[in-house]
């Protein structure tokens with residue numbers, strides 16, 4: 001398989017982040033070179049974010065892997081991703097949840113949603129659906145979701161996403177403008193929410209009705 005050696009090297013480099021074997025196996029399988037623009041193919045297996053056009057990036061593999069582990073993804077789950085970008089994160093999640101699971105990945109930029117759609121198709125992930133819309137509003141059509149993965153930084157937690165999370169569900173969300181923190185948000189069986197800070201991160205802004213166009217009151 002093409003670029004297998006590069007993928008193995010990347011997986012070895014990710015071991016220093018204490019990533020689970022399950023997630024490392026997924027990273028080992030996903031052909032990241034199919035998710036970057038052709039001028040970036042030589043850098044596809046470097047552990048860095050890379051430009052994908054339109055001032056957006058494909059996240060660094062260690063960040064994708066850490067988010068997958070924090071989400072504690074399980075086979076057969078229904079997942080909402082906000083910020084499809086290249087489609088790579090969705091492909092890694094697809095490897096973990098298997099063919100019985102389903103991923104709805106929203107991208108607000110039309111050209112990137114076409115890019116992501118083409119990439120997941122090329123790489124053969126048929127349980128990933130890319131939707132061109134404002135993901136800060138979630139995707140009520142298929143709610144509620146077992147897991148929600150937000151890959152752009154919000155000014156505050158978008159309420160529609162909290163509402164679309166299943167009881168006993170988990171959401172991961174970067175928040176903040178210049179100083180961003182990654183939060184893990186859990187809903188218990190009675191609908192109570194807990195929010196835990198998992199450290200500093202750098203993401204592009206979440207733009208939209210519940211993104212950086214809105215006033216959060218804090």
Ligand code: SAM
Pocket residue numbers: 056057058059082083084085086087088089090106107108109112133134135136137151152203204205206207208209211
């Ligand atoms: N997950 C992506 C990947 O694997 O390539 C990386 C995502 S990139 C860091 C963040 C993406 O979020 C960008 O493509 C950006 O256009 C998108 N975005 C920002 N605000 C959004 C919104 N309200 N709804 C959907 N997508 C949004």
